[in-house]
Amino acid sequence: MENISAIILTFTALNETDGTSRLIIFAFTFTSFFIAVFLNCTLILIIVIEKTLHEPMYIFLGNLCVNGLCGTAGFYPKLLSDLIVDTSSVSLRSCIVQSYVILTYGMGEITNLSVMALDRYLAICRPLYYHTLMCRSTVLKLLMFIWMFPCCIGLVIIVMAASNPICGRYIDKLYCGSFVLERLACQTQLPEAIIKGMFFFLLNILMGFVFFSYVKLILACRRSKLNQKKFMSTCVPHLVAFSNFMILSLLDASHTQFNVNLSQTLQHFQSALILVIPPFVNPIIYGIKLSPIRTHTLHLVKKNTN
Numbered sequence: 001m002e003n004i005s006a007i008i009l010t011f012t013a014l015n016e017t018d019g020t021s022r023l024i025i026f027a028f029t030f031t032s033f034f035i036a037v038f039l040n041c042t043l044i045l046i047i048v049i050e051k052t053l054h055e056p057m058y059i060f061l062g063n064l065c066v067n068g069l070c071g072t073a074g075f076y077p078k079l080l081s082d083l084i085v086d087t088s089s090v091s092l093r094s095c096i097v098q099s100y101v102i103l104t105y106g107m108g109e110i111t112n113l114s115v116m117a118l119d120r121y122l123a124i125c126r127p128l129y130y131h132t133l134m135c136r137s138t139v140l141k142l143l144m145f146i147w148m149f150p151c152c153i154g155l156v157i158i159v160m161a162a163s164n165p166i167c168g169r170y171i172d173k174l175y176c177g178s179f180v181l182e183r184l185a186c187q188t189q190l191p192e193a194i195i196k197g198m199f200f201f202l203l204n205i206l207m208g209f210v211f212f213s214y215v216k217l218i219l220a221c222r223r224s225k226l227n228q229k230k231f232m233s234t235c236v237p238h239l240v241a242f243s244n245f246m247i248l249s250l251l252d253a254s255h256t257q258f259n260v261n262l263s264q265t266l267q268h269f270q271s272a273l274i275l276v277i278p279p280f281v282n283p284i285i286y287g288i289k290l291s292p293i294r295t296h297t298l299h300l301v302k303k304n305t306n
Contacts, residue, residue, distance in 0.1 A: 010088055048062070099180065
């Protein structure tokens with residue numbers, strides 16, 4: 001078997017991009033990277049500093065921002081390096097690492113959003129039991145689930161994908177992912193496909209739980225004006241974040257799984273949206289819609305400007 005450290009892969013997505021276009025793409029990419037990091041770090045900092053925000057809903061929100069930073073770190077640095085150095089190669093080892101980080105980020109979004117849906121379901125549909133059920137130990141267990149589930153599953157999937165002999169050398173995408181490793185492999189083993197199918201079935205159950213929770217929430221809000229107010233203030237941002245992630249996941253799947261016939265440029269742009277938009281948009285949605293976050297943000301800005 002060929003030494004994994006000796007295998008060099010080539011990204012073909014930027015092959016036909018000239019120097020001027022690379023500089024323009026670099027400028028937009030770097031700006032997006034900087035803003036995403038700034039917004040998520042700001043929201044995390046506010047939640048950490050303000051003791052009034054040390055509640056389950058805001059703790060899970062801060063965790064969502066941390067996951068967004070992980071996805072940002074897995075995608076932007078390599079792309080920025082390729083654009084400015086004018087290279088399109090990557091070692092298989094580095095490709096495997098990036099695949100793991102991005103896969104963990106994607107599954108982390110699902111576990112984060114499912115736990116946040118559980119929190120809102122208990123707060124609105126079971127308010128009398130909320131503080132009993134969502135105690136400190138429960139929050140810690142849910143945080144462990146949010147991270148351990150995607151990290152462990154991602155590790156198993158990537159190890160299985162990386163253990164296959166590599167026949168391909170060209171990556172028709174802007175980044176490495178688990179599906180990229182599958183396409184580069186000479187063949188995929190049946191046990192690998194079965195285990196991977198089981199894991200993604202579990203992820204579909206989590207997404208189904210989020211959908212079920214919001215059906216229950218909407219039904220509960222129809223009978224109470226107080227619940228309607230809670231829903232509009234705390235659930236709408238989460239629903240927007242969940243819908244945003246689901247739509248982007250389907251767009252990415254249309255390229256990686258179903259081979260929808262689109263232009264190469266549009267396919268590359270579309271496949272990167274799931275790594276660009278959620279870390280960029282989520283802190284903005286929550287920062288604008290959640291009044292405690294908005295209030296503390298304005299207070300922090302005024303404090304720094306004075």
